[in-house]
Amino acid sequence: MTESDSAVPYDYDAIVIGSGAGGGPAAFELTKAGRRVAVIEAGGFYTTNDFSRFELLALRNLWWTPRWTSNYEIGLKDEIALGMGRCVGGSTTIFTAVAHRMPDWNYKEWFESTGIRNEEGLPFSREDLEPYYDQVEKDTSVRQYTEWDEGLKKINQGFTKLGHPFHSVNAYINKNCDQSGCLFGCPTEAKRGTLVSYIVPAVLLGAEVIHNSTVTKILFSSASGEKTKAEGVEYINDMGEAKRLRSRTIILAAGALNDPFLLWDSGIDEASGSSPSSKQIGRNFGVNTATIVFGRFDDVLNNWVLHPLSGQMEDFAQKEKGGFLLEASEVMEGPLSFAEFIVDEEGLPLWGERQKEILRAYKHYAGVFVNIHDENDGRVLRDRETLQQKFHKPITNKDKERISKARELCREAFNEAGAKSTLDSIYASHHVQGTCRMGQDPSKSVVDLNCESHDISGLYVVDGSILPSVIDANPSLTIMALSLRAAKHLKSLPRA
Amino acid sequence: MGNEYYFLSEKERHFFEALCEAIVPEGEDSAKDPGALTVGGLSYIDSSLCDMTPERQKYFRQSIYSVDVLSNSFFSKNFYDLDPIQRNQVLKELYLNPKTREQMFDLRSIVLEAFYSDFHVPNYTGMTAWQYVDFGGKRISDVKKDWTFLRIWKGQDDRE
Numbered sequence: 001m002t003e004s005d006s007a008v009p010y011d012y013d014a015i016v017i018g019s020g021a022g023g024g025p026a027a028f029e030l031t032k033a034g035r036r037v038a039v040i041e042a043g044g045f046y047t048t049n050d051f052s053r054f055e056l057l058a059l060r061n062l063w064w065t066p067r068w069t070s071n072y073e074i075g076l077k078d079e080i081a082l083g084m085g086r087c088v089g090g091s092t093t094i095f096t097a098v099a100h101r102m103p104d105w106n107y108k109e110w111f112e113s114t115g116i117r118n119e120e121g122l123p124f125s126r127e128d129l130e131p132y133y134d135q136v137e138k139d140t141s142v143r144q145y146t147e148w149d150e151g152l153k154k155i156n157q158g159f160t161k162l163g164h165p166f167h168s169v170n171a172y173i174n175k176n177c178d179q180s181g182c183l184f185g186c187p188t189e190a191k192r193g194t195l196v197s198y199i200v201p202a203v204l205l206g207a208e209v210i211h212n213s214t215v216t217k218i219l220f221s222s223a224s225g226e227k228t229k230a231e232g233v234e235y236i237n238d239m240g241e242a243k244r245l246r247s248r249t250i251i252l253a254a255g256a257l258n259d260p261f262l263l264w265d266s267g268i269d270e271a272s273g274s275s276p277s278s279k280q281i282g283r284n285f286g287v288n289t290a291t292i293v294f295g296r297f298d299d300v301l302n303n304w305v306l307h308p309l310s311g312q313m314e315d316f317a318q319k320e321k322g323g324f325l326l327e328a329s330e331v332m333e334g335p336l337s338f339a340e341f342i343v344d345e346e347g348l349p350l351w352g353e354r355q356k357e358i359l360r361a362y363k364h365y366a367g368v369f370v371n372i373h374d375e376n377d378g379r380v381l382r383d384r385e386t387l388q389q390k391f392h393k394p395i396t397n398k399d400k401e402r403i404s405k406a407r408e409l410c411r412e413a414f415n416e417a418g419a420k421s422t423l424d425s426i427y428a429s430h431h432v433q434g435t436c437r438m439g440q441d442p443s444k445s446v447v448d449l450n451c452e453s454h455d456i457s458g459l460y461v462v463d464g465s466i467l468p469s470v471i472d473a474n475p476s477l478t479i480m481a482l483s484l485r486a487a488k489h490l491k492s493l494p495r496a
Numbered sequence: 497m498g499n500e501y502y503f504l505s506e507k508e509r510h511f512f513e514a515l516c517e518a519i520v521p522e523g524e525d526s527a528k529d530p531g532a533l534t535v536g537g538l539s540y541i542d543s544s545l546c547d548m549t550p551e552r553q554k555y556f557r558q559s560i561y562s563v564d565v566l567s568n569s570f571f572s573k574n575f576y577d578l579d580p581i582q583r584n585q586v587l588k589e590l591y592l593n594p595k596t597r598e599q600m601f602d603l604r605s606i607v608l609e610a611f612y613s614d615f616h617v618p619n620y621t622g623m624t625a626w627q628y629v630d631f632g633g634k635r636i637s638d639v640k641k642d643w644t645f646l647r648i649w650k651g652q653d654d655r656e
């Protein structure tokens with residue numbers, strides 16, 4: 001920043017980058033507290049009437065094109081498709097709305113990962129997050145979702161015979177759900193993601209949402225002897241123009257895949273003097289590597305007319321007990337996504353007549369979504385030569401063991417339930433986490449307990465990237481709770 | 497309308513024709529068993545590529561090049577000139593080589609989109625994918641699909 005810049009008044013009390021699970025709650029809380037807030041979102045601002053089952057258009061408008069890992073660069077064979085939302089509401093606009101708190105054992109793992117402690121110096125625990133979980137659940141109308149579709153009923157029959165019945169999930173879905181799908185945006189507003197629960201209410205209270213606009217740089221300023229401070233952002237707006245806005249509080253919530261690049265492009269290395277904490281950016285990447293096992297029944301299930309993932313089986317979720325969490329039923333809600341996902345017996349993607357035959361039987365399939373407890377052993381980085389964004393996320397032998405155990409169990413259950421055959425899918429992740437971890441120790445983390453950068457004052461990171469280690473539950477509820485927690489801290493500070 | 501191309505050269509059209517035949521082939525009776533070419537999928541690919549960023553266009557052109565390099569190294573012919581079994585072999589190899597795997601996925605994706613999205617060119621009135629796979633029901637059967645985000649459909653009325 002130049003000296004003349006610093007004479008310009010600040011445009012906002014806080015600028016939030018990204019409007020998903022991390023950005024939404026903080027934006028709302030700060031606006032409600034009377035702060036002037038801008039939310040800058042790379043994707044478009046679509047609302048209920050825009051959402052339909054026109055799958056292709058939804059994929060184009062609401063999703064990032066899948067980003068693949070480049071594990072071959074680290075000598076590994078398997079790749080993972082990383083999926084995220086790119087619209088106002090972020091991934092919560094297209095998520096399947098399962099709203100679960102993280103299990104107790106994950107707090108212990110968090111402490112082991114970054115040594116994170118609460119304000120009293122005790123290991124961060126359930127009590128530290130509970131009030132915020134309570135608040136999010138209230139704000140987003142979380143309830144137990146008991147309306148099961150035919151696919152899930154069949155899957156549950158199989159698993160019950162094996163002694164592992166499914167349970168109804170908690171979901172961010174009110175009673176208006178007419179089971180018309182989740183992955184392409186909710187056409188009834190029954191799904192209470194951040195778009196409807198936090199962003200629209202924040203707009204009504206005066207927050208500004210600058211959509212179709214991509215932040216390219218976070219601005220820092222430093223005076224001698226003082227800690228470097230956040231000063232504003234530069235972004236490219238929907239007209240392709242470069243713009244600049246100033247604020248002393250910048251809340252980065254662009255998601256675990258995007259945050260590292262934005263921080264590096266902003267010059268955080270230099271601004272922090274290559275601090276230990278800046279070296280942690282992009283590291284400790286975890287994804288809950290996922291895959292689907294589909295079962296084919298004689299009955300017509302039309303399993304795309306549903307709220308997917310209405311049931312869960314967590315008997316093996318803890319890593320010591322198997323390290324995989326099962327959710328059902330999932331057939332990707334549309335023939336295009338289903339076609340993209342299915343693989344043959346060797347794990348090769350399908351095409352041609354074999355794939356067509358399976359698609360003709362699409363209405364006979366139900367699916368179990370497998371999420372494993374992986375390790376935070378991945379890395380987000382930029383290729384030194386091509387400057388391309390790269391994602392390395394090993395699927396280790398341990399991961400493979402977990403996946404194959406889960407697949408075997410699913411096949412057995414499908415068999416018990418009367419399925420005629422089963423089918424596997426590619427590896428995917430919708431749970432990207434951990435590239436800017438939270439903790440007190442700058443050599444292990446990027447942000448502190450309040451989600452503020454160890455290096456830059458006024459720069460907060462509040463999204464999936466801050467989770468200290470992978471959690472054995474769908475992550476959004478925990479991210480939203482952490483966002484409210486950070487907002488409480490921010491509200492306690494005097495206005496800039 | 498229906499035969500205009502905005503982006504693909506003739507050679508590239510031939511390439512994608514062959515790719516469509518490999519990824520979503522037409523059955524013997526195309527009225528009952530349509531494929532990507534039946535519904536005019538080439539126009540989908542052409543329109544989509546035309547509106548991509550220059551980097552993405554370059555990437556797809558590189559991907560076509562990768563396929564032809566592989567075809568030539570195996571069979572001394574371009575992909576278009578291979579028989580169906582050889583084409584599958586090349587695509588499988590493309591997938592098995594980690595360096596070209598993403599290219600394979602993206603080439604496959606654009607063809608899958610050209611069919612399983614329920615796309616058809618304006619003058620096509622035959623069976624499309626959703627009917628073919630019997631994808632329907634609440635909020636699906638009656639969804640209005642406005643394809644005018646694609647050049648091939650610009651200024652055309654929706655058939656449905």
Ligand SMILES: Cc1cc2nc3c(=O)[nH]c(=O)nc-3n(C[C@H](O)[C@H](O)[C@H](O)COP(=O)(O)OP(=O)(O)OC[C@H]3O[C@@H](n4cnc5c(N)ncnc54)[C@H](O)[C@@H]3O)c2cc1C
Nearest residue numbers: 018020021022042090091095096097098215463464474476
């Ligand atoms: C298909 C799918 C299903 C899922 N289902 C569930 C589920 O059932 N339950 C659950 O708990 N979780 C689910 N998740 C995961 C959950 O949605 C994510 O973990 C959570 O939304 C992540 O929050 P976030 O704030 O980190 O990122 P996001 O919610 O993805 O938000 C990040 C936002 O930042 C924007 N952005 C990125 N870069 C920039 C930039 N430079 N400038 C401006 N804006 C930018 C993005 O466009 C995006 O909108 C699902 C995810 C997906 C993709």
